[in-house]
Amino acid sequence: MTQVQVLQGAEIAQAGRQWAVERVVVQIELLQRLDRSDTLVLFDGLDEVPVPDPDSQEPFDRRRLIVDSVGAFIAAHPTCRVLVTSRVKPYQNEPVYQLPGLATYELADLDTPRVERFIGLWYDELVRVGRVLSGRAAELRQRLLQALALREILREMAGTPLLLTMLTQVNAWAGLPESRAHLYHDCVEQLLWEWEKEKREGAEGASSLRNLDDLLQEIVEQYRQPATRKHIEHQLWELTFDAHGQSGRQTADLAAVDLEKRLAPIHPGRHQAKAWASRVVELMQTRGGLLVETETGHFSFPHRSFQEYLAACGLLQQVNRVGKVAELASSENWTEVVLLACGEAACKTRLKLRLGRNVALARAPLLAGYAHCAQVLNHRVLLGNAGQRADGVG
Numbered sequence: 001m002t003q004v005q006v007l008q009g010a011e012i013a014q015a016g017r018q019w020a021v022e023r024v025v026v027q028i029e030l031l032q033r034l035d036r037s038d039t040l041v042l043f044d045g046l047d048e049v050p051v052p053d054p055d056s057q058e059p060f061d062r063r064r065l066i067v068d069s070v071g072a073f074i075a076a077h078p079t080c081r082v083l084v085t086s087r088v089k090p091y092q093n094e095p096v097y098q099l100p101g102l103a104t105y106e107l108a109d110l111d112t113p114r115v116e117r118f119i120g121l122w123y124d125e126l127v128r129v130g131r132v133l134s135g136r137a138a139e140l141r142q143r144l145l146q147a148l149a150l151r152e153i154l155r156e157m158a159g160t161p162l163l164l165t166m167l168t169q170v171n172a173w174a175g176l177p178e179s180r181a182h183l184y185h186d187c188v189e190q191l192l193w194e195w196e197k198e199k200r201e202g203a204e205g206a207s208s209l210r211n212l213d214d215l216l217q218e219i220v221e222q223y224r225q226p227a228t229r230k231h232i233e234h235q236l237w238e239l240t241f242d243a244h245g246q247s248g249r250q251t252a253d254l255a256a257v258d259l260e261k262r263l264a265p266i267h268p269g270r271h272q273a274k275a276w277a278s279r280v281v282e283l284m285q286t287r288g289g290l291l292v293e294t295e296t297g298h299f300s301f302p303h304r305s306f307q308e309y310l311a312a313c314g315l316l317q318q319v320n321r322v323g324k325v326a327e328l329a330s331s332e333n334w335t336e337v338v339l340l341a342c343g344e345a346a347c348k349t350r351l352k353l354r355l356g357r358n359v360a361l362a363r364a365p366l367l368a369g370y371a372h373c374a375q376v377l378n379h380r381v382l383l384g385n386a387g388q389r390a391d392g393v394g
Helices: 002-033 062-076 088-093 112-128 134-150 152-158 161-174 180-201 212-223 229-247 256-266 273-286 304-316 321-328 332-347 359-371 374-380 383-391
Strands: 040-043 081-084 292-295 298-300
Touching: 062 081, 088 292, 112 134, 112 161, 134 152, 134 161, 152 161, 161 180, 180 212, 180 304, 180 332, 212 229, 212 273, 229 256, 229 304, 229 332, 256 273, 256 298, 304 321, 304 332, 321 332
Parallel strands: 040 081
Antiparallel strands: 292 298
16 A cells, blocks of 8 residues: 555656646747747736725735736837737726837727628537537527618627627527517626626636625625615616716716715615625626726716616606606607617516506506607607507617
């Protein structure tokens, strides 16, 4: 027994030496490749490195360190090609974190051939991993391509890789709904709740990652109080409704501090609520896809239609929502929001309203309030098919 253990020990030692030699060889080869012009080094997600909190006593600037390190790397290896990626607004709005001497390019939207290639590769991959059969994948691919050809808003969304990914997922899941409100609901569900969960389930060592459901479960377990997705959604809807009203025709600006203030009351802990709300906002921004950071502490949505949809959800939460519909529908800034609110009400006809009534009963007065605005009614929708326009392909 002792001899076997010695042999095993010797074998382990030999394997360790072999691994060390191979590692050195790989390092040498890598360093040699860095001096070749056909080598491309990618530094992805510069804007995801946190910047110092102005209210914190922490002096360490992580992003400054990364920017300086990348600059030193470029200086040390001038022959190879270097690509640094960042979201547009955080890079443009913070010159102190820009890399001097590098040309800046903004990625164009995907054109039709690239969209079609993306869709083909996506469903081919579903077949490869055994998620769907080949015949079914062909049906899904054709159904999505037909929807893009018929629906202008979908073609616009498909130019953004993130939103195209959402469309392919929703299409594979249950088909793209004809209702715009239903479509946005499914996409928001993916971006807010399922995006990080799917990444976590597919990643090694993922048990250390968190998602929004985990943070809600903390409240349930520690305080024995209910905390559901609706608690977070309602606060986001209200904030978006208010921000949409203030933004005019521009994309709304959502301040992280405002969202945190709205989320904090969800947590019953007097001293933990603010930190918990900050973690929720951080997860929304870094691990989901619904909020896009435009500058430090400020967000927008990946497409204005999501802003309009969430504002519509906020409109449905108003105490006097029928009066609000009548008040807002004559404003061009609110037309799509009102239509989406009608569509959202129609999507929930099999559910109960938050106040306990059937949504189908609420949809009629919503449309009636909208109908009071004759000017909008005449050029946007006929009274007889108001629901169809609100709930249709648009």
